[in-house]
Amino acid sequence: MGEFVKVAETKDVAAGTGILVELDGERIALFNVDGTFCAIGDVCTHSGGPLSEGDLDGEVVTCPWHGAQFDAKTGEVLGPPAPDPVPSYRVKVEGTAVLIERP
Numbered sequence: 001m002g003e004f005v006k007v008a009e010t011k012d013v014a015a016g017t018g019i020l021v022e023l024d025g026e027r028i029a030l031f032n033v034d035g036t037f038c039a040i041g042d043v044c045t046h047s048g049g050p051l052s053e054g055d056l057d058g059e060v061v062t063c064p065w066h067g068a069q070f071d072a073k074t075g076e077v078l079g080p081p082a083p084d085p086v087p088s089y090r091v092k093v094e095g096t097a098v099l100i101e102r103p
């Protein structure tokens with residue numbers, strides 16, 4: 001198991017929203033799905049849109065640029081035009097700290 005690094009506080013990400021965090025130079029979209037924190041790569045595989053700025057509906061995040069949809073927990077593509085999934089990251093919460101595992 002890799003090292004977990006603090007990237008945010010729970011208060012930074014309201015339920016049903018996401019924010020951009022960076023870890024080791026990687027852009028990561030951190031989401032709060034009904035109190036469960038999850039993290040996927042922030043860069044849409046279609047044309048680089050910022051997934052952290054997309055709409056979150058349940059576990060589905062929609063890229064704000066061209067509407068590709070991804071599973072916010074796994075990074076899997078759920079709807080075109082994205083051709084490939086984005087990476088997902090292990091997340092844990094300790095007190096009010098949100099931590100992501102280094103890849």
